[in-house]
Amino acid sequence: LAQASSIQPSLGARALILSTAMGEEEGGPVWGDDVWQDDEKVRTIAGEAYDPWKTWDICCGPWKFPNGLMQFLIDAGFKCPTPIQAHTWPVLMDGKDVIGVAKTGSGKTLGYLLPGYIKVKREEMKSDFACDHSTGPAMLVMAPTRELCQQIYEESDRFGKPAQIKTACVFGGAPRQQQVRSLYGGPHCVVATPGRMNDFLKDGSCKISRCVYLVLDEADRMLDMGFEPQIRELARFLPENRQTALFTATWPREVRQVAETLTKSPTHIQVGSSDAQTTNADITQHIVKIRSESDKMRHLEDEIFPMLQTSGGSALIFTxxxxxxxxxxxxxxxxxxxxxxxxxxxxxxxxxxSLWAFKQGKAKVLVATDVAQRGLDIKNVQFVVNY
Known part of the structure; x- marks a missing residue:
């Protein structure tokens, strides 16, 4: 479930800082009973508190998830919901707004997707409701980068099929015509970057006047990238009676201000610390003092690469x-x-x-700018280097 959520270093991974750190890398949860070892760190900061749905049995029932959907997750090998899922699902399934503060790798992607699917199916039962080009999607997921949008789309395509949920994905840097065709196909859910979605709203390629479920994923990252004006502009096209879920890894003042604008009486759930400087306990960090620029490359070649060859792991290098x-x-x-x-x-x-080759192990080293800094699911990363 959480495999759409983060770059996931293996347990015991190392983060090496060869210069000023660019950001933290988050590890994914362990999918078993011990996922609840940190349950005491889950807090309802504001709004109505709900009893968490800690098991698949609790997740099923009237006005909860259908048995078939939960069985689909069980058959996929997942033992229980993660803390962020267990605490946000009852709130979202009750139709309330949610603010979820949790590190990447916490399982929040399905934390917001599955309740959205149920919301869409309930709307479809109404005689005057349909997802087509004249009305637009019922569910809109906003994310900061192309790569994260594609990753969310893949998860939505996989887990939405049992519920007959059709998903489209739109983002900048790709041909518009193909994306417009996907919007004309009447998707229930659209995953988008703020800039491209605003372009389509302004030229009439997409409408969101009937959107009943809005998600902002990696909200802090979107604001860091300067998308606040696009987010506020997009909100003008949305109906007032929508349900909103906002997920963020940190909780700075700028995110709080946007959340106050977009949500109504939300339940604010925090998993772990909201401090942006909190380090993932699964990562061992090392600071390597370098005398000159040339010494950086020499350290990579002489120290890190030989260990990669021995271990069979991979390295992610940020420039x-x-x-x-x-x-x-x-x-x-x-x-x-x-x-x-x-x-x-x-x-x-x-x-x-590049992403495909790195994920498949065809390439052992991925050198990237901060476009890949958060939100991507890449397994078996042994070293994360802030170059």
């Missing part, structure tokens, strides 16, 4: 600029390293191929 990412890719590529790059100047198909 500050697109130029630095391209330069490192060229340098290490000439040295024969199995490396791929990911940055904003690349064509979308090349970005997709």
């Amino acid at each position: 500050k600029t697109k130029r630095a990412a391209a330069g490192m890719y060229a340098t290490l590529g000439r040295a024969g390293a199995p490396i791929v790059a990911l940055h904003g100047d690349m064509e979308q198909r090349d970005r997709d191929h």
Whole structure:
């Protein structure tokens, strides 16, 4: 379930800072009974508190999830809901707004998708309700980056099919015509970046006047990237009686202000600390003092890469600029390293191929700008290097 949520270093992974740290990397939850070891850290900060749905049996019943959907999750090998799911599901299924503060890797993607599916199916039972081009989708999920949108789309496509939920995905940097066709196909759910969605709203390619369920995923990241004006503009097209779920890894003042504007009497649920500087306990951090720029590359080649060859793991290297990412890719590529790059100047198909190769283990090193800093599901990452 949570595999759409974060870059997931394996337990005991190392984060190496070779210069000023660019950000934290979050590890995913362990999917078993011990997922509830941190239950005491789940708090309802504001709004009505609900009893958490800690087991699949509790999740089923009248006005809850259908047995078939829960059985689908059980058959996939998941033992129980994660804390963020268990605490947000009863609130969302009751039609209330939610603010969820939780680290990436907490399972929040299905935390908001599954209640949205049920909301859509309930609306479909009304005689005057339909998802088509004239009305637009009933469910809108906003995310900050193309890669995260595609990842959410893949999860929605997978888990929405049993409920006959059709999903479309729109984002910048890809051909508009193909995305417009997907919108004309009458999807129940649209996953989008704020900029591209606003473009489609303004030119009439998409309408959201009947949207009953809005999600802002990685809200803090969207604001960091300067999307607040687009988010506020988009809100003008939404109906007042919608349900809203806002998820964020941190809870700064800017996010609080947006949440106050977009939500109504929300239940505010916090898993763990809301401090942006809180470090994931699954990651061992090391600070390596470097004398010169050339010493950075030498340390990678002499220290990290040999350990990767021995362990069979992979390394994710963050650079500050697109130029630095391209330069490192060229340098290490000439040295024969199995490396791929990911940055904003690349064509979308090349970005997709880089992610695919890294996830499949075809490439052992991914050098990237902060486009991949949060929200992506990449397993078996042994080293995260802030270069």
